[in-house]
Amino acid sequence: MQVTPYVHYDGNCEAAFKFYEKELGAKIEVIMRYEQAPPEMPSSPEYKNKIMHGMISIDGAPIMGSDAPPQHFQKPQGFSLSLSVEDPAEAERKFNALCKGGTVTMAWSKTFFAKGFGMAVDQFGIPWMVISPMEQ
Numbered sequence: 001m002q003v004t005p006y007v008h009y010d011g012n013c014e015a016a017f018k019f020y021e022k023e024l025g026a027k028i029e030v031i032m033r034y035e036q037a038p039p040e041m042p043s044s045p046e047y048k049n050k051i052m053h054g055m056i057s058i059d060g061a062p063i064m065g066s067d068a069p070p071q072h073f074q075k076p077q078g079f080s081l082s083l084s085v086e087d088p089a090e091a092e093r094k095f096n097a098l099c100k101g102g103t104v105t106m107a108w109s110k111t112f113f114a115k116g117f118g119m120a121v122d123q124f125g126i127p128w129m130v131i132s133p134m135e136q
Helices: 015-023 088-099
Strands: 006-009 027-033 051-058 061-067 081-084 103-109 114-122 125-131
Touching: 006 015, 015 027, 015 051, 015 061, 015 088, 081 088, 088 103, 088 114, 088 125
Parallel strands: 006 061, 081 125
Antiparallel strands: 027 051, 051 061, 103 114, 114 125
């Protein structure tokens, strides 16, 4: 059994996946567009090129996502995607990348539990936590 996060975007899933590919080293594994759905699953013309289902992997860990139709989209809340990076300098770089155009909710700093830790909501509205854990 595996638990995989599924993130609903407000029409910007493809841009988010490409951003994560560039900034986090994610690999885009799957992109299925609404226009690929069977005729009995119609979608609005403005959504035909949006992502109906997609998947990226970051260091082998999958994250799935899609563009939620406007009538079904809800702003993400109550969770964060957590990125764990051994090297604190690399972790801080990835944190800063996720902050571009987004909002810092906890600035990057050393903590009692980590070599570095920070929280942000990226430019796509997705909450993230980045941690460089202490040596185990």
